[in-house]
Amino acid sequence: MLFLMRHSFLKTILPIMLIVLCLTVFTGRDALCAQDRFDEYQVKSAFLYNLANFIYWPNESFESPQSPFIITVLGKNPFNNFLVEITSGETVNGHPIRVEYVDSFEELGKTHILFVHRDSAKDIDEQLLQLSQLGVLTVSDFDQFPREGGALALLMDRQRILLTLNLEVAERAGLKISSKLLRLATIVKGQRS
Numbered sequence: 001m002l003f004l005m006r007h008s009f010l011k012t013i014l015p016i017m018l019i020v021l022c023l024t025v026f027t028g029r030d031a032l033c034a035q036d037r038f039d040e041y042q043v044k045s046a047f048l049y050n051l052a053n054f055i056y057w058p059n060e061s062f063e064s065p066q067s068p069f070i071i072t073v074l075g076k077n078p079f080n081n082f083l084v085e086i087t088s089g090e091t092v093n094g095h096p097i098r099v100e101y102v103d104s105f106e107e108l109g110k111t112h113i114l115f116v117h118r119d120s121a122k123d124i125d126e127q128l129l130q131l132s133q134l135g136v137l138t139v140s141d142f143d144q145f146p147r148e149g150g151a152l153a154l155l156m157d158r159q160r161i162l163l164t165l166n167l168e169v170a171e172r173a174g175l176k177i178s179s180k181l182l183r184l185a186t187i188v189k190g191q192r193s
Contacts, residue, residue: 044154045083047161048115048139051152052092054181057112058174061135062095069095072111074102075120078141111136116150118142124149132173146188151175164188 052069062069069092073079087097092112102108105127114136116124121142128149131138138150145153146166151173153164165185170177 040156041078041080042082043156043161044141045079045086047154047163048083048113049087049090049097051137051139051181052097052113054178055137055170056176056178057135061112061174065094067095068098069093070098070100070109070111071113071115072100072102072108073115073117074105074108075117077101078117113137113139116140116142116145118145121145121148121150128169132169135174137170137173137175152185162186 048071052071071083071087073083084099087099090097100109100111105124108114112135114131116138118141121140128138132149132151137152138145139152139154140150141154141156142148142150143153143155143164146164146169149166149169151166151169153162155162155164163181163185165177165182165187166189167177167182167187168189
């Protein structure tokens with residue numbers, strides 16, 4: 001019963017709350033959701049999941065139509081279990097979502113979105129260059145990440161999420177970014193673009 005209530009909450013109430021949050025975030029008004037109701041990484045996990053719906057991966061990114069869409073967290077896991085909960089049973093263009101966790105780049109397997117915790121995001125430009133050639137959207141909460149060779153930074157400013165995008169890195173990865181997402185993001189150029 002508890003599972004059904006939680007599942008029902010995620011399927012009905014959470015999307016409405018995310019729409020309200022997105023409207024307030026992207027219109028420049030203070031977020032209606034108080035900081036004590038949502039922790040930073042719950043909000044970021046929702047954005048991370050929703051990013052997949054505004055980015056198009058080439059068909060070659062998937063071995064088959066049934067292959068999973070993989071979101072990998074590198075380093076510290078700030079999401080606890082919330083990223084798994086919010087993506088449970090969800091799909092991206094018909095691909096079931098799977099969340100994985102790795103401690104190092106050496107453990108990294110096939111992935112579509114790689115979230116690099118800010119503690120692990122410094123001095124990894126060589127690995128980022130490799131990933132950008134493999135169709136991986138690299139995301140971090142390190143503010144200089146897009147300038148250092150990553151694709152996207154998810155940053156908190158007061159109670160708002162700010163998106164910073166290195167479009168050249170995303171395009172080099174073969175990704176197509178929706179014009180809706182482009183309008184919401186600050187576009188920057190990186191040192192290694």
